[in-house]
Amino acid sequence: MSEATQARQFGEGPLSRIAALVYTLLVIELNLLVAVLPGVVPLVLLDRDASNLPLVAACALPLGPALSAALYALHRRSRDITEIKPAAAFWRGYRMNLSGVLRVWVPWLAFLTVVGVNLAYFSATNVPGWWAVLLVLIALAAALWMANALVITSLFVFRAVDIARLATYFLLKRPGVTLGNAGVLVTAAAVTYAASEAALALAGSILAMILLLTCRPMITEVHEEFVA
Numbered sequence: 001m002s003e004a005t006q007a008r009q010f011g012e013g014p015l016s017r018i019a020a021l022v023y024t025l026l027v028i029e030l031n032l033l034v035a036v037l038p039g040v041v042p043l044v045l046l047d048r049d050a051s052n053l054p055l056v057a058a059c060a061l062p063l064g065p066a067l068s069a070a071l072y073a074l075h076r077r078s079r080d081i082t083e084i085k086p087a088a089a090f091w092r093g094y095r096m097n098l099s100g101v102l103r104v105w106v107p108w109l110a111f112l113t114v115v116g117v118n119l120a121y122f123s124a125t126n127v128p129g130w131w132a133v134l135l136v137l138i139a140l141a142a143a144l145w146m147a148n149a150l151v152i153t154s155l156f157v158f159r160a161v162d163i164a165r166l167a168t169y170f171l172l173k174r175p176g177v178t179l180g181n182a183g184v185l186v187t188a189a190a191v192t193y194a195a196s197e198a199a200l201a202l203a204g205s206i207l208a209m210i211l212l213l214t215c216r217p218m219i220t221e222v223h224e225e226f227v228a
Contacts, residue, residue, distance in 0.1 A: 020084050024077045027086040028070050029205035035066035035094065036201055043197050050120030057113040064105030064150065069094035070208040071154040093154065100153045103160040108146045115139045140182075144171060147181040151215045156222060166226065170218045180214030
């Protein structure tokens, strides 16, 4: 048996694939932490007070491009342990998607900040109580929209306006994807509430992989219907 055949069999076995996945997740997680470190450090030090919401949004700015790079690297990972280069893929995705992600990430963060401030000081207003419920639903819809937009802009090249339209379109077109993304968001919120933002960052690569899995039908349809 030739050396090439032995290397091919080693790289294609089930144990090798599992090892490749674990290695990829660990390397991507490490690079994701490096990318979000400028925001995570001050975020952990902030008090959980409504007055700090604008600062929280500012600290979350690096998270969008970092998640996008993780999605890009995971989507293009090799199953062959002899050929994986997750760090190179992560930073290639970071550079490629940086401007596109920020075009949707920054307005979304600004919008959520406004909604969060309104909810935090809702008792000081004279508006009906149902308005708070409406704001919560709007925030949830915006978060689900952002999940779609983040995946699309990480894996495809579209104008920002087309990304916004596609993300909105798939909210209703693919209810299974929307429900799966809701589960990811609830999990992320639960981890943050029970532990801290740092704990969420430590699970970033796993959450990115789950997000890719839930969005697989949407990714397939975008590729087949909207990519020439």
